[in-house]
Amino acid sequence: MFYRLLAAGCVAAVALAGAAEAKDWSKIKIATEGAYAPWNFTNAAGKLEGFEVDLANDLCKRMKATCEIVAQDWDGIIPALQAGKYDAIIAGMSITAKRKEVINFSLPYASTPAALAVLKTSPLAKIPVDKNYDLDKNKADAEKQIATLKAALKGKAIGAQVSTTHLNFLETYFKDAADVRSYKTTEQHDLDITAGRIEGAYASIGYWKPLLGKPEGKDLVVVGPTFTGGVFGAGVGAGLRKADDDLRKLFDDAIAAAAADGTIKKLAVQWFGFDITPPM
Amino acid sequence: MDPIFMWDTLQRLLPGIPLMLQLVSLSLAVGFVLAVLVALARLSAFRPLSAAAAGYVFFFRGTPLLVQIFLIYYGLGQFPEIRDSFLWPFLRQPYWCAILAFTLNTGAYGSEIMRGGIQSVPWGQIEAARVCGMSGLLLMRRIILPIAVRQALPAYGNEMILMVKATSLASIITLMEVTGIAQKIIAETYRAVEVFVVAGSIYLLINFVLTRGVRALEWYLSPHLRDARQAAPATEAAALAH
Amino acid sequence: MELLSFGDKGWGDELALAACMTLAVASCAFLLGTVFGCFGALAKLSGLRALEIAADAYTTVVRGIPELLVIYLLFFGGSGALMFVASMFGHTGYIGVNAFMTGVAAIGFVNGAYSTEAIRGAVLAVPKGQIEAAKAYGMPPWTLFRRILAPQVLRFALPSLGNVWQLCLKETALISVTGLVEIMRQATIGAGSTKKPFTFYACAAVLYLLLTTLSGIGFGRAERWAERGVRRS
Secondary structure, three states: OOHHHHHHHHHHHHOOOOOOOOOOOOOEEEOOOOOOOEEEEOOOOOOOOOOOHHHHHHHHHHHEEEEEEEOHHHHHHHHHOOOOOEEOOOOOOOOOOOHHOOOOOEEEEEOOOOOEEOOOOHEEEEEEEOOOOOOOOHHHHHHHHHHHHHHHHHOOEEEEEEEOOOHHHHHHHHOOOEEEEEEHHHHHHHHHHHHOOOOEEEEEHHHHHHOOOOOOHEEEEEEEEEEEOHHOOEEEEEEOOOHHHHHHHHHHHHHHHHOOOOHHHHHHHHHOOOOOOOOO | OOOHHHHHHHHOOOOOHHHHHHHHHHHHHHHHHHHHHHHHHHHHHHHHHHHHHHHHHHHHOOOOHHHHHHHHHHHHHOOOHHOOOOOOHHHHOOHHHHHHHHHHHHHHHHHHHHHHHHOOOOOOHHHHHHHHHOOOOHHHHHHHHHHHHHHHHHHHHHHHHHHHHHHHHHHHOOOOOOOHHHHHHHHHHHHHHHHHHHHHHHHHHHHHHHHHHHHHHHHHHHHHOOOOOOOOOOOOHHHHHH | OHHOOOOOOOOOOOOOHHHHHHHHHHHHHHHHHHHHHHHHHHHHHOHHHHHHHHHHHHHHHHHHHOOHHHHHHHHHHHHHHHHHHHHHOOOEEEEEEOOOHHHHHHHHHHHHHHHHHHHHHHHHOOOOOHHHHHHHOOOHHHHHHHHHHHHHHHHHHHHHHHHHHHHHHHHHHHHHHEEEEEOHHHHHHHHHHHHHHHHHHHHHHHHHHHHHHHHHHHHHHHHHHHOOOOOOO
């Protein structure tokens, strides 16, 4: 028994060492979160689905590569990319200066403003819907809007997903006035809005709009102005390792082609109900 | 490994310690009372009571703590009846949900430890106490509980350590204790190994102090077992040398 | 209830599959942990100071740190460490460690510390006189191990190993943070997409209860089997 266990240990140790992968982009492993509908999500059949899953498959065809799409929890998605668990991240990730310090990004394939959603019964639901403010191009106006929002959110709890630009936005501008909470997934902050634990949450409008049309989102409403630029970065792109500049070129060309021939628009309308193609 | 980065990390993690200690001490304190009550219920001759206690212990020992936390935090919020009830002001706060989950969990494990302790009380001592005219609460307070607690202490010490470790799960329901902050630092810097080495050391240190504390308490509670001339283990150096 | 039905509309088949994954991770981790435990116990009983200190450090550190931290450490740091070791042997490039292996390694590593104590206790529980008697009969070490030590260590260690197994099963819930689709992760996915968290987490609880109870019965049987022929006091 004892020796048999010893032998099993040796086998396990060798097996753990795993297999090495060569660098050749005919096979690309892509990670997505699988919990950010309709960008990417897991359906009742256990399959990954969504705008980005379709887009990734289209890009792979353009790059003449066979792709494997895997699900990976959001809070570990960048470290695991660096550790080489996969080669690209296509998971609604905004291109920000902070992330650029550690990873590389392709051209943006989508651009969606950030918006606040609250319960229809909340006093905040009365805040009128406003246009978009860009934190880079129209800083003064955007900050005036934030100040108004800040007064409305004073003393209230508000959430966003952990390590997102939305959470960064809340912590930059609202930390001293509101109770900012971070959630592992967007679905968890939705549960807490419905339960009344938090007043509202910030996420991309591309997340809220489709949700509000579904029975699960019937109690929610998007309020106030939307924001882009600044802490929100320059649109949503594919995350890549800094070392893989050749792969970045492949992605850039594929994305530019998909934007030019209207594939991104077609997929966006199919999944979001509106176009989210960024200006190229 | 970058010492400057690790020092910064440590300073950012320290503010998470008070919350962690609060979670541990509150849930252990309430959990201990619960554990004693449940242990007594399990040993009671009244069938429905002992069955209910057994069911509670079965559920909480048979499922992962993470499931229990999610059931209480996200699960209970699903029902409008609960959201409208008097419990909601508590349950809407992640802090109290965590305390509730930890308390119920440690109550179940603790009750088994206490049951063992109570059953280890020699029958002769209980008989002797009865002969002296003690019964009910008095018997419990003077004879059974002190002996049971002393018997259960080493195992209870382990349970305390498990609770310290369990508080790391509070980060999953938005509470920023040590693990929660550690996760956040990783999200900003992507330096997982260094952050978790620092965070791990904090837990180790707290558990080390806790273990020594329980050992000192054991020593203090068993005067009949020790040599009269022996010194107290307050000499931490001696303990370390061991 | 149709939420939990099988097929493409319901989550029943996904949850059942996830339960199999939980069982697979737990079994592999338990085996790995027992291997670690054997080495640990061997080191602690070796009489060599250095080995004893190393084994003590292993059990103390692992039992004092949250499992969640160990999992994160291996998940985020594990493949970096492997690549570092590989680079010393002149191998460059990426070495992937998948979520399953990470889970097995992390939980096996943690449970090894508990198994170490279980096996060490069992070895010490074998009466010294029996070993002396065997030696007096001129039994060679291997025969002594096979005939005297091993059967009794197995019997003495079974109850505590049963506890380690239960811990192991429950700890697999933490693996959900690495994205491996086991019970907990599947329940979270289901709860998120249907906004029925109670239903899904209650389901997860029932699945865990089933696993712990059934395997508890199994271990009870094994204990009785190992104790056959032993006179009870």
